[in-house]
Amino acid sequence: MRTLAYLSSLATFFVVAAQALIPATPPQFETLFVGALELGDVGTISNSTFGTRVYAPISGGNFTDPSGKLVATVLPGSADTGIANAAGFFFPQVVLNLRWEVDQKLAYLRAEGVGKLFESDLNYLHLETDSETYSALNSRFLLVNVSFTEGDPTHSVVTIFGAV
Incomplete structure (x- = not known):
């Protein structure tokens, strides 16, 4: 009888384990x-065994919605730092401060990810704002892609995606 109970619980375990191996549906994002x-100007802050910490002040910029309408202005004082390692990977840590056009409220954005220095990187983005229009983004999963035109480390194109 114990053998039957053991086999029954073992079978249940394998059925549950097999169900757990079904992959989740890939997430969907919208721009x-x-x-x-x-x-x-990009500067070097320090060197370590992991890589070189670089710093680039963000002097300005803006964000539009997908239709091209201006929605926010980047405020001075924002910065992009990160580690560039010997293998050529870049681990950015970016802080942006924005002013929304619709209500002049502020937003704080913090991003961390991985990519190639002055080529492109993909980051998780955390956003905080008290804007009534955009406060729903405070609790939304956001990704940001940063890309550069080859040979121009002073201008980047940033696309923010939200999980749907």
Whole structure:
């Protein structure tokens, strides 16, 4: 009888384990904003065994909605820092401060991810704002893609995506 109970529980375990191996549906995203950032001179802060920490002040920029309408202006004081390692990967840590056009409220954006320095990177984005229009983004899963035109490290195109 114990053998039957053991086999029954073992069979249940394998059925549950097999169900757990079914992959989740891939997430779907929509484009929320597209922006252009202007970066200042890139500097080196420090070197470590992992890589070189770089710093680039963000001097300005703006964001539009997918239709091209201006929705936010990037405020001075924002910055892009990160580690560039010997293998050529870049691990950015970006802070942006925005002013929404619709109500002049502020927004704080923080992004971290991985990519290639002055080529492109993909980041998780956290956004905080008290704007009634955009406060729903405070609790939404956001990704941001940053890309550069080859040979121009002073201008980047930023696309913000939201999970649907």
